[in-house]
Amino acid sequence: MAENATPEDRIKYMNAWSEMMVNIWREKIERLHVIDTYTLHRQITENVAGSTDFATIQHKFMEYGIYQDCGTGVGYKKGNQGYIDVLNYSYRVENRLDVPRKRGPGWGGGYTSGETRYPREWFSRPYYASVMVLKEQMAFMYSEEFCGLIIDAIQYNEKVRGTSLRNRLWGSHWKNKNRYSF
Numbered sequence: 539m540a541e542n543a544t545p546e547d548r549i550k551y552m553n554a555w556s557e558m559m560v561n562i563w564r565e566k567i568e569r570l571h572v573i574d575t576y577t578l579h580r581q582i583t584e585n586v587a588g589s590t591d592f593a594t595i596q597h598k599f600m601e602y603g604i605y606q607d608c609g610t611g612v613g614y615k616k617g618n619q620g621y622i623d624v625l626n627y628s629y630r631v632e633n634r635l636d637v638p639r640k641r642g643p644g645w646g647g648g649y650t651s652g653e654t655r656y657p658r659e660w661f662s663r664p665y666y667a668s669v670m671v672l673k674e675q676m677a678f679m680y681s682e683e684f685c686g687l688i689i690d691a692i693q694y695n696e697k698v699r700g701t702s703l704r705n706r707l708w709g710s711h712w713k714n715k716n717r718y719s720f
Contacts, residue, residue, distance in 0.1 A: 543679035543686075545590030551679070555672050556584040556595050563599075566660035572606045599661075605661070609657030 551624045560582050566572075567579050576588050585596045 543682040548676065549586065549590060550595060551675060552595055552672075553591055554596070555668070555675075556586050559597065559668055560584050562664050562668070563660060566664060567603075570658040570660050572603070572658050572660050578603045578606070584664045602659050603661060606658050607661040 562581055564579055572580060582597070582599045582603075584598075587596065589592050627636075
């Protein structure tokens with residue numbers, strides 16, 4: 539009997555893939571310093587839901603993480619095509635936005651870096667690449683299962699009929715070899 543991927547194998551692979559994605563994202567968040575309060579780092583969760591026939595992979599995290607990934611935030615709105623005055627160097631110098639300063643309420647908050655905002659791609663690039671890997675692996679596992687089903691069907695037919703496919707196709711030709719002599 540042929541080794542073929544089972545639905546349970548696919549569920550195990552999806553669970554492992556989902557956990558690996560959370561680890562990759564957390565490492566990227568730390569490496570790119572998308573950490574202010576570690577809330578985004580802690581809030582990433584994963585879940586693989588469904589049965590062996592149909593499964594859904596869910597990842598959840600704070601909306602703030604997408605803004606960090608895209609390099610957007612306050613001042614960006616639909617229709618301005620990503621241009622805001624805050625990104626203009628002369629505007630930043632004129633309004634003293636190029637120096638670190640206190641942000642948030644007087645009793646709390648942190649300090650800004652004084653630098654312009656830029657994308658810190660902790661989510662989009664690793665996710666796209668990993669989804670492509672997941673797609674290829676799932677295709678491989680389904681093809682293994684399909685090939686296993688075909689092999690099982692051929693072996694079953696050989697057992698039931700007592701002859702192989704080759705003997706059925708070529709057996710009569712070799713028995714009557716004198717008939718085709720030249």
